[in-house]
Amino acid sequence: MKKVLSFDIGGTKIAYSVIDEQGVFIKDVVKVSTPDNAEGIKNLFIKVIKENYNDIDGVAFSTAGAVNNEGTRITSFTGNLPEGYNQTDFSSLTDKPVLVENDANSAAWAEYTCGAAQGSKNVIVLAIGTGVGSGIIINGSLLKGKSGAAGEMHFPIDSGHKRQCKGCGQYDCFESFASGTGLMVSAQKVMGANATTYDVISGCQKADAVALQVFADWQNYLIKGMIMLGNVFDPEKIVLSGSMAQFIEYEKVEKAVNSSILTQPLKICPAKFENNAGMLGAAMLLIGKL
Ligand SMILES: [Zn+2]
Known part of the structure; x- marks a missing residue:
């Protein structure tokens, strides 16, 4: 062995x-x-x-x-x-x-060989924390690109110069809205300058209307990004990991993504490993x- x-x-x-x-x-x-x-x-x-x-x-x-x-x-x-x-x-x-x-x-x-995506050949793993990291597996191979940098989750998701991305410098980028940091920045605009992702989550648990809206908007950005990924890569599964993955409403998100993609339905699930x-x-x- x-x-x-x-x-x-x-x-x-x-x-x-x-x-x-x-x-x-x-x-x-x-x-x-x-x-x-x-x-x-x-x-x-x-x-x-x-x-x-x-x-x-x-x-x-x-x-x-x-x-x-x-x-x-x-x-x-x-x-x-x-x-x-x-x-x-x-x-x-x-x-x-x-x-x-x-x-x-x-x-x-790890998810592809031993975890939540075992048995699938086309898989995208998104790690949602401070930023949004990704690993893309297509036809059983890791997508690397010409220089090993493929899978950067920087692409426009909104318009109107609402937010400049700290990672890539462009405006209204997926990472700047869909990351944990993105959720925090959104929260600070409506819940106070010191609001954290924790405040949003605990607000949602208490059915606070502002927190619920901030969370729903954040999840919608994630959905938009996953519609793009679903259409471009046609994966069997998108696996979500990172500190924010536990809060996602999987059933709702999967339904929303599948109602918008052109390809066959995909599965969205939490990672096995942290x-x-x-x-x-x-x-x-x-x-x-x-
Ligand atoms: Zn960016």
Whole structure:
């Protein structure tokens, strides 16, 4: 049975474990604080690889940033990770097979191989949190594009220069309305300057009319985006993950999307995995290539 060491690299924590070809975590997940410099991160990788070297067939990394089509290098900015981290030459860390993949793509692959989208060949996973991340699987392959950056959820969803997107600079972009941050910005316009997503959710639970409207508008932006994705990609399933996914009215959203798309009906459901999805997906991607 093939086994790989898999890392999930975040701005505050790096997690790792050893995962087998059936997607089973055969070692407890270890979490450590992310070192504050790129050299420290590299040294951590080398130390952990050395500790596990005799038990593994390869090393996988789930990371922020776009990753090249060879799965060896990061090709973009990596947010709150230390300067220089995105220059890491992952394949130089060990003589075993190595694979690096973007964290949203990795999480999507976890849902596709072991989670909520098992058995479907065409799947879109949207991670709705601070932003909207995505992983798109078409005909059983991860959609990477020419530079590994495919699946950026930045496209116009409204008009009238209502809101400038912090991610892409364009106005009225899907991410700037449909993310958790988008919900918060919408809430602050009508519920007060300090309103949070929590205020919207708790307001909805108390049947507050303003909160219910803010939530309904946010969900409608999500629906609009998913109609576009349904028409363009014709997926069997759209899987929703991230901190906001638990609040979505799945039945209502699925019905609304299916009443507007030109393609055959699709399913919309919550993700199976939250934590460790990136680690699992990156491991499964590497195991598929061993
Ligand atoms: Zn944008």
